[in-house]
Amino acid sequence: KSKALAEPVNFNKSDIKDAIVRHLHCSLGTDENKANNHAWWKAACAAVQEQVLERLRRTQKSHYLNDTRAVHYFSAEFLMGRLMSNNLHNLGLFEITDQALQELGVSLTDIMEEEPDMALGNGGLGRLAACFIDSLATMELPAVGYGIHYEHGLFRQEIKNGAQIERPDSWRDYGNPWEICRPESIQEVSLYGYVETKYGENGRIQKEWHPGSIVKGIPWDIPVVGFGGKTVNVLRLWESQASNYFNWDVFNAGGYVDAQSENVQAETISKVLYPNDETEAGKELRLIQQYFFCACSLKDIIRRYKRAHGDDWSRFSDQVVIQLNDTHPAIAIPELMRILVDRAELGWDDAWEICSKTFAYTNHTLLPEALEKWPARMIEKILPRHLEIIYEINFRFMAEVEKMWPGDNKIKQKLSIIEEGNQKMVRMGNLSVIGSFAVNGVAEIHSKLVKKNLFPEFDQMWPDKLTNVTNGITPRRWLKACNPDLSALIDKKIGNDWPVKLEKLNDLVKFADEAKFQKDFMKIKLKNKVALAKEVKSLTGIEIDPKAIFDVQIKRLHEYKRQHLNLLHIMALYRRLLENPSYDMEPRVFIFGAKAAPGYKLAKDIIYAINMVAERINNDERVNKKLKVVFLPNYRVSLAEKMIPAADVSEQISTAGKEASGTGNMKLSLNGALTIGTMDGANIEIAEEVGEENIFIFGLTVEEVDKLHAQGYNPYDYYYNNAELKAILDWLETDYFTPGKPGALSSLKYSLLDGGDPYLVLADFDAYSKAQHKVDLAYRDTKNWARMAILNCARMGKFTSDRSIRDYVERIWKLDACKVDE
Numbered sequence: 060k061s062k063a064l065a066e067p068v069n070f071n072k073s074d075i076k077d078a079i080v081r082h083l084h085c086s087l088g089t090d091e092n093k094a095n096n097h098a099w100w101k102a103a104c105a106a107v108q109e110q111v112l113e114r115l116r117r118t119q120k121s122h123y124l125n126d127t128r129a130v131h132y133f134s135a136e137f138l139m140g141r142l143m144s145n146n147l148h149n150l151g152l153f154e155i156t157d158q159a160l161q162e163l164g165v166s167l168t169d170i171m172e173e174e175p176d177m178a179l180g181n182g183g184l185g186r187l188a189a190c191f192i193d194s195l196a197t198m199e200l201p202a203v204g205y206g207i208h209y210e211h212g213l214f215r216q217e218i219k220n221g222a223q224i225e226r227p228d229s230w231r232d233y234g235n236p237w238e239i240c241r242p243e244s245i246q247e248v249s250l251y252g253y254v255e256t257k258y259g260e261n262g263r264i265q266k267e268w269h270p271g272s273i274v275k276g277i278p279w280d281i282p283v284v285g286f287g288g289k290t291v292n293v294l295r296l297w298e299s300q301a302s303n304y305f306n307w308d309v310f311n312a313g314g315y316v317d318a319q320s321e322n323v324q325a326e327t328i329s330k331v332l333y334p335n336d337e338t339e340a341g342k343e344l345r346l347i348q349q350y351f352f353c354a355c356s357l358k359d360i361i362r363r364y365k366r367a368h369g370d371d372w373s374r375f376s377d378q379v380v381i382q383l384n385d386t387h388p389a390i391a392i393p394e395l396m397r398i399l400v401d402r403a404e405l406g407w408d409d410a411w412e413i414c415s416k417t418f419a420y421t422n423h424t425l426l427p428e429a430l431e432k433w434p435a436r437m438i439e440k441i442l443p444r445h446l447e448i449i450y451e452i453n454f455r456f457m458a459e460v461e462k463m464w465p466g467d468n469k470i471k472q473k474l475s476i477i478e479e480g481n482q483k484m485v486r487m488g489n490l491s492v493i494g495s496f497a498v499n500g501v502a503e504i505h506s507k508l509v510k511k512n513l514f515p516e517f518d519q520m521w522p523d524k525l526t527n528v529t530n531g532i533t534p535r536r537w538l539k540a541c542n543p544d545l546s547a548l549i550d551k552k553i554g555n556d557w558p559v560k561l562e563k564l565n566d567l568v569k570f571a572d573e574a575k576f577q578k579d580f581m582k583i584k585l586k587n588k589v590a591l592a593k594e595v596k597s598l599t600g601i602e603i604d605p606k607a608i609f610d611v612q613i614k615r616l617h618e619y620k621r622q623h624l625n626l627l628h629i630m631a632l633y634r635r636l637l638e639n640p641s642y643d644m645e646p647r648v649f650i651f652g653a654k655a656a657p658g659y660k661l662a663k664d665i666i667y668a669i670n671m672v673a674e675r676i677n678n679d680e681r682v683n684k685k686l687k688v689v690f691l692p693n694y695r696v697s698l699a700e701k702m703i704p705a706a707d708v709s710e711q712i713s714t715a716g717k718e719a720s721g722t723g724n725m726k727l728s729l730n731g732a733l734t735i736g737t738m739d740g741a742n743i744e745i746a747e748e749v750g751e752e753n754i755f756i757f758g759l760t761v762e763e764v765d766k767l768h769a770q771g772y773n774p775y776d777y778y779y780n781n782a783e784l785k786a787i788l789d790w791l792e793t794d795y796f797t798p799g800k801p802g803a804l805s806s807l808k809y810s811l812l813d814g815g816d817p818y819l820v821l822a823d824f825d826a827y828s829k830a831q832h833k834v835d836l837a838y839r840d841t842k843n844w845a846r847m848a849i850l851n852c853a854r855m856g857k858f859t860s861d862r863s864i865r866d867y868v869e870r871i872w873k874l875d876a877c878k879v880d881e
């Protein structure tokens with residue numbers, strides 16, 4: 060047995076039983092006879108948490124004694140999902156806890172369903188942060204995740220008459236057994252007010268920020284258990300609260316009521332996660348959220364640094380590296396400058412030296428609408444001193460640009476942190492590149508495009524700053540925990556250390572042609588499909604045949620991700636079946652999971668269209684033996700864990716150049732689904748790993764997309780030249796799918812024709828349709844399909860988030876592991 064897989068010492072089945080029953084009695088005030096599943100779940104969590112906290116204490120002691128350099132992962136989102144199964148697996152306690160509970164007459168699987176998802180994120184970026192902190196702990200690296208303790212995570216999605224309805228997510232209503240409040244580490248954060256300029260004795264200009272209000276940040280710690288259970292790091296999330304002596308000025312001036320109303324405001328800061336990913340909202344509260352958690356986190360880091368190093372700032376950037384998860388925490392850069400210059404009274408150059416050795420920035424998008432910009436006036440109002448500092452950073456940076464490109468005002472305009480115009484805007488991407496020592500994209504192609512299209516001049520100025528770290532996923536959650544049968548089969552074939560050495564999966568390649576292994580592999584897939592079919596039935600009432608191809612598209616709803624391309628093809632199949640009842644196709648179930656940002660009209664229209672088309676097809680006796688469409692409501696991490704092990708086909712069909720990486724593509728492939736996808740994001744690297752013959756690649760490449768746009772793309776060319784496509788688009792305008800309501804789906808057609816089809820859905824339709832036909836034919840060759848599925852799983856080694864973290868450590872963070880003393 061490898062060391063990482065060592066069993067926890069001194070904790071056996073009867074200890075677990077005792078601990079659970081003890082918590083049932085002493086923490087929950089109930090007993091074995093009265094307890095319902097929820098109480099059992101809480102008691103079991105509490106029993107596990109005892110073990111977790113012991114290891115947390117040891118980890119913190121080791122890190123303190125070794126005065127370790129640590130990475131601080133700043134992210135407005137951590138999409139953690141459920142923690143129980145993960146913690147049990149990582150502690151090596153899953154099996155014996157399962158048995159202990161069985162002996163108590165309780166099913167672990169059932170009680171785990173009681174746990175609400177911790178959905179403090181939108182999608183890919185938030186889930187990536189969660190996978191990364193899992194890997195950091197597993198690799199025994201000193202790390203802290205910093206974020207926001209939202210009272211309400213991403214909304215719960217209901218589907219009413221086909222349309223999305225948003226309901227508040229209340230993940231903490233019955234308490235969160237994993238979190239610990241740390242009142243001893245409360246921080247205070249200033250907002251609003253004005254800046255006073257003073258002249259010190261030495262003639263030095265001193266700036267003093269007189270804040271208009273102060274809010275408290277309450278830290279909640281979520282332990283992050285590494286696989287093997289040795290290192291337990293923390294995710295520290297800040298909750299806002301009104302400070303007691305908040306806004307005294309207003310209060311003293313007789314503004315008692317105003318002072319009270321600002322109290323309410325303080326509490327709204329961490330109230331709710333913004334649900335619009337990939338679009339910039341420009342809302343004041345969002346900027347306050349960002350500053351709030353960055354300011355709290357920096358104070359926390361500095362307090363810890365000072366405990367070891369006092370007022371000597373010279374080692375700060377040796378001990379502290381801060382990774383900015385996109386630009387959402389970019390305001391941390393001027394905040395650290397403010398602390399160093401105004402508070403620690405360092406000179407600007409010394410402060411900048413420290414600052415620009417501390418931060419590194421990950422870019423997750425090229426979409427112009429997703430690049431954060433804030434009105435300078437808004438920053439001035441909320442953070443007046445920070446705006447001054449941003450101007451100063453920019454002023455000095457412009458001098459460097461002048462040195463490099465003398466007299467070139469075009470380039471200055473382009474690189475400036477400040478966008479001039481109607482109203483001045485602060486470009487957070489530029490600020491992040493200028494203030495960081497490293498900038499990375501999240502897949503090879505994405506990083507190339509970041510260099511070539513987004514920041515080419517920055518790349519010229521600092522040729523080593525821009526780099527790539529391809530995303531990854533934790534195989535502990537996304538294979539071992541979510542697909543236990545496949546995991547057991549893999550253990551049997553190649554041993555059990557693949558969860559920490561995922562490249563070992565490659566040893567499965569030699570069994571890819573073995574009939575017995577193929578049978579076992581596909582039997583597990585079928586079992587997972589049966590389980591999902593049951594879930595589908597209970598969630599939607601729809602019956603699906605586990606023998607059909609399960610074709611899955613699960614991701615946020617976006618035009619660039621092209622769920623509507625999938626839908627148009629489904630309509631094409633439907634039409635072919637109606638025109639020719641003996642149309643030869645393998646039975647297929649198309650399954651969707653997707654949330655639309657509440658204000659994204661077309662995204663919501665696409666969800667509605669999927670549901671209306673689904674209803675018509677599923678109830679059409681002429682076709683529903685061969686074709687079904689399911690939209691599973693409220694897609695989230697825990698639902699993904701049920702869908703991914705059951706998928707045969709993985710839809711990764713974004714317009715080339717638009718999906719920075721994708722990570723669902725990796726999870727599906729790891730679980731033996733075959734990808735139908737474009738040459739975009741990490742699909743390209745997946746194709747490279749699995750081999751062109753084990754993936755269905757189609758459609759325009761980035762170069763072809765650029766060329767088509769340059770030529771002048773006209774979607775009508777495709778509409779008039781493809782009779783099937785024309786018929787489908789026209790179909791959308793009838794009331795065939797929305798009886799009595801003709802035109803209810805026409806916004807979709809409009810966006811693809813008069814709307815200009817910005818994501819080239821029509822241009823890729825024919826290639827997609829042909830690739831889907833290849834999928835259909837391939838599935839009929841059961842043996843070869845099994846072989847391809849096995850090879851997909853076997854060749855996913857590269858995409859473990861442990862490899863991503865290794866890349867970050869070597870290229871950016873320069874961290875050492877720290878063994879935790881037993």
Ligand code: 26Q
Pocket residue numbers: 181182183184185187333335336337338339340341345423424429431501530718719720721722740
């Ligand atoms: C910004 C401003 C105001 C409000 C919200 C936002 C906001 C929030 C979330 C903007 C973007 C996001 C999330 C982006 C995201 O999830 N990007 C995805 O990141 C993944 C991890 O790198 C990639 O795999 C995906 O390709 C990328 O789309």
